Amino acid sequence: MTASDLTVRTLTPAEHLDFVRRQASVSFLQTPAWAKAKPEWRAESLGWVRGGEVVGAALVLYRQLPKVKRYLAYLPEGPVIDWDTDDLAGWLAPMAAHLKQQGAFGVRMGPPVITRRWSAAQVKEGIADPEVHRLDQVAPLERSEAGARVVAQLQELGWRPQAVDGGFAAGQPQHNFWIPLAGRTEDDVLKGMNQQWRRNIKKATKVGVEVSAGTDADLKAFHDLYVHTAERDGFTPRPLAYFQAMYDALAAEEPDRIRVWFARHEGDLVASTIAIRVGTHAWYSYGASSTEKRDVRGSNAVQWAMIRDALAAGADVYDLRGITDTLDSDDPHVGLIQFKVGTGGEAVEYAGEWDLPLNGLLYKAFDTYMRRR
Amino acid sequence: MALTLTVDGDRWRQHLRAVAEATPGLVPVCKGNGYGFGLGRLARRAGWLRDQGFDVDTIAVGTYEELPEVAQRYSGDLLVLTPWRPFGAALELPAELSGRVVHTVSREQDLVDLLGRQPGARFVLEHLTSMLRHGMTGRQLRTAADHLAGARAGRLEGIALHLPLAQGSHLGEVHRLLNDVVAAGLAPTTIWVSHLTPEELATLRASYADFRIRPRIGTDLWLGDRGALRVTATVLDVHEVDRGDVFGYRGRTAPKAGHLLVVSGGTAHGIGLESPTGDSSLKARAATLARGGLDAVGFVRSPFTIDGKQRLFAEPPHMQASMLFLPHGPRVPQVGEEVEVRVRYTATGFDRVLVS
Numbered sequence: 001m002t003a004s005d006l007t008v009r010t011l012t013p014a015e016h017l018d019f020v021r022r023q024a025s026v027s028f029l030q031t032p033a034w035a036k037a038k039p040e041w042r043a044e045s046l047g048w049v050r051g052g053e054v055v056g057a058a059l060v061l062y063r064q065l066p067k068v069k070r071y072l073a074y075l076p077e078g079p080v081i082d083w084d085t086d087d088l089a090g091w092l093a094p095m096a097a098h099l100k101q102q103g104a105f106g107v108r109m110g111p112p113v114i115t116r117r118w119s120a121a122q123v124k125e126g127i128a129d130p131e132v133h134r135l136d137q138v139a140p141l142e143r144s145e146a147g148a149r150v151v152a153q154l155q156e157l158g159w160r161p162q163a164v165d166g167g168f169a170a171g172q173p174q175h176n177f178w179i180p181l182a183g184r185t186e187d188d189v190l191k192g193m194n195q196q197w198r199r200n201i202k203k204a205t206k207v208g209v210e211v212s213a214g215t216d217a218d219l220k221a222f223h224d225l226y227v228h229t230a231e232r233d234g235f236t237p238r239p240l241a242y243f244q245a246m247y248d249a250l251a252a253e254e255p256d257r258i259r260v261w262f263a264r265h266e267g268d269l270v271a272s273t274i275a276i277r278v279g280t281h282a283w284y285s286y287g288a289s290s291t292e293k294r295d296v297r298g299s300n301a302v303q304w305a306m307i308r309d310a311l312a313a314g315a316d317v318y319d320l321r322g323i324t325d326t327l328d329s330d331d332p333h334v335g336l337i338q339f340k341v342g343t344g345g346e347a348v349e350y351a352g353e354w355d356l357p358l359n360g361l362l363y364k365a366f367d368t369y370m371r372r373r
Numbered sequence: 374m375a376l377t378l379t380v381d382g383d384r385w386r387q388h389l390r391a392v393a394e395a396t397p398g399l400v401p402v403c404k405g406n407g408y409g410f411g412l413g414r415l416a417r418r419a420g421w422l423r424d425q426g427f428d429v430d431t432i433a434v435g436t437y438e439e440l441p442e443v444a445q446r447y448s449g450d451l452l453v454l455t456p457w458r459p460f461g462a463a464l465e466l467p468a469e470l471s472g473r474v475v476h477t478v479s480r481e482q483d484l485v486d487l488l489g490r491q492p493g494a495r496f497v498l499e500h501l502t503s504m505l506r507h508g509m510t511g512r513q514l515r516t517a518a519d520h521l522a523g524a525r526a527g528r529l530e531g532i533a534l535h536l537p538l539a540q541g542s543h544l545g546e547v548h549r550l551l552n553d554v555v556a557a558g559l560a561p562t563t564i565w566v567s568h569l570t571p572e573e574l575a576t577l578r579a580s581y582a583d584f585r586i587r588p589r590i591g592t593d594l595w596l597g598d599r600g601a602l603r604v605t606a607t608v609l610d611v612h613e614v615d616r617g618d619v620f621g622y623r624g625r626t627a628p629k630a631g632h633l634l635v636v637s638g639g640t641a642h643g644i645g646l647e648s649p650t651g652d653s654s655l656k657a658r659a660a661t662l663a664r665g666g667l668d669a670v671g672f673v674r675s676p677f678t679i680d681g682k683q684r685l686f687a688e689p690p691h692m693q694a695s696m697l698f699l700p701h702g703p704r705v706p707q708v709g710e711e712v713e714v715r716v717r718y719t720a721t722g723f724d725r726v727l728v729s
Contacts, residue, residue, distance in 0.1 A: 139579075
């Protein structure tokens with residue numbers, strides 16, 4: 001199949017949504033609704049068209065360069081195109097031309113392509129091994145030929161990998177933790193978890209933790225607990241309006257695209273989360289927990305409820321989102337990895353984020369500016 | 374009467390064992406002049422390492438022409454580093470070696486040709502590195518892999534990388550090259566690689582534990598412990614001269630009183646011939662020029678050392694002997710005495726190699 005007959009044009013949000021619905025799954029960052037969750041950036045729905053049919057799509061967010069009316073065109077976890085092709089140039093060249101016309105001095109994208117997978121057991125062994133400091137030091141369970149082919153072609157075509165050096169980079173995480181759900185029952189998933197997770201889930205039920213899903217009216221309750229968590233764990237919380245906009249936009253697209261979850265013990269809110277699902281892919285997106293009553297294990301209970309809900313909705317993947325690539329037992333991030341690894345599942349590595357400079361001078365200026373920030 | 378390489382056998386063998394011990398999958402490189410030792414001796418020594426229990430099941434030669442030198446002396450597999458081409462010595466391979474030889478294939482057409490001629494051929498695919506010498510690009514590797522998947526012939530023994538000499542870290546390049554191997558659908562496989570530091574190898578082995586890494590090592594193996602090696606020439610004659618005395622092929626005159634020494638070792642051994650050291654500094658280039666311009670600028674330093682001091686050539690070296698000038702003052706060596714010589718082993722032919 002040749003890609004040379006592809007053209008790229010702006011899609012209406014309706015055309016874009018129609019394309020998304022025809023896919024098994026795309027990242028929620030590539031839904032037309034996500035544009036409304038990021039109102040501070042100009043957004044465009046982009047389509048690849050062959051013979052009148054939309055065969056690929058992207059949500060482009062335009063980040064303006066300070067003082068100049070030129071943009072970095074950002075396609076988070078996108079675009080949604082045929083990544084199995086041996087002719088990526090045929091797809092990417094018309095996209096770059098279109099974005100340049102729109103005033104972009106460079107493109108940044110995150111091909112939704114997996115390059116490597118590690119089992120939970122491998123990650124656990126890596127953390128236990130004092131010689132191992134990074135995920136890369138552990139041979140993976142699987143290397144993806146398709147993923148490697150994308151990386152090889154991007155190198156050939158002059159795209160530049162955006163190095164992720166420890167911790168979380170500014171962009172989307174390159175390493176994520178997944179629980180595969182396809183063809184598995186609740187029992188299978190539970191058996192895949194480590195003993196501590198199973199014990200905690202059981203304990204939450206025994207002491208009477210109740211988990212329920214709420215509506216946008218309950219977002220304030222989530223946000224209060226989230227601000228509390230931010231103070232305790234030392235990160236900067238996003239404002240309530242951000243979650244409101246995100247919830248309204250995603251909920252308007254599909255009724256069960258976004259859900260806010262609550263775990264309560266004797267009327268006290270002990271944990272709250274936000275879950276998102278597009279087709280067969282379910283994400284755990286944001287989480288908050290109380291400092292009091294940690295022993296009732298509200299966080300485990302609410303995760304288990306979300307996993308069961310994803311299974312019931314027919315999801316193939318429950319995505320716990322980013323992990324850092326550190327396996328150093330002294331690293332402060334390792335606790336988060338251990339929490340996620342306890343669910344069983346696997347660490348997956350994406351091809352990462354890649355840049356294509358369209359205007360060398362402006363791109364260089366931008367790159368320097370980002371490095372100094 | 375000879376240019377002699379004397380090897381402290383115990384120390385040398387201990388070094389060889391230490392390298393083999395520290396380098397699983399070691400592929401000893403036995404090519405060219407055999408690093409001064411001779412190809413045959415290295416082949417036997419590689420077999421000795423194998424007999425000691427190290428997994429040295431393959432040695433590498435440079436060219437097809439070198440195969441007969443090593444084939445009788447080492448019983449394992451023989452990797453040829455020069456890529457197979459549909460002409461020359463590659464086509465004259467004796468039938469009895471065809472099962473032991475691992476070819477290097479660096480072009481898709483050669484793969485087709487080789488498998489057409491020898492359907493059971495064993496081979497590695499060479500991947501083009503930043504050296505840009507031989508090898509397939511990532512895309513050519515993918516095409517070759519597709520061809521192999523359809524051909525069902527031959528025996529792919531892995532991927533060969535010929536990296537440039539270390540300039541900073543190789544790992545970025547190696548990661549990129551191995552990504553191409555995965556992209557071609559050839560992973561996991563054996564990677565035959567040269568010029569990685571022990572640290573780089575360790576990192577690579579950790580990240581690619583599902584691959585087999587086979588380091589090809591020549592210099593660091595055979596010549597890695599210079600203290601075990603001693604090169605000497607013999608003083609063949611000594612003549613006292615006064616200032617103004619005429620001597621030599623070219624009728625030069627002695628600049629001052631002293632002695633002329635005739636020592637074994639000349640151009641036939643590689644003495645006085647420059648081989649590039651890789652040092653491209655202005656000083657190094659000037660030194661090369663100066664040596665070439667012997668007659669024009671007077672006497673130049675020779676590689677011969679007497680009592681710890683490098684001595685001057687009295688005139689350019691002859692085919693099998695050299696003339697040195699020794700001014701009055703230092704001790705004058707006797708005929709029959711041995712003097713030390715500094716040489717590049719890969720460019721020197723010794724008359725005798727004595728391994729204790």
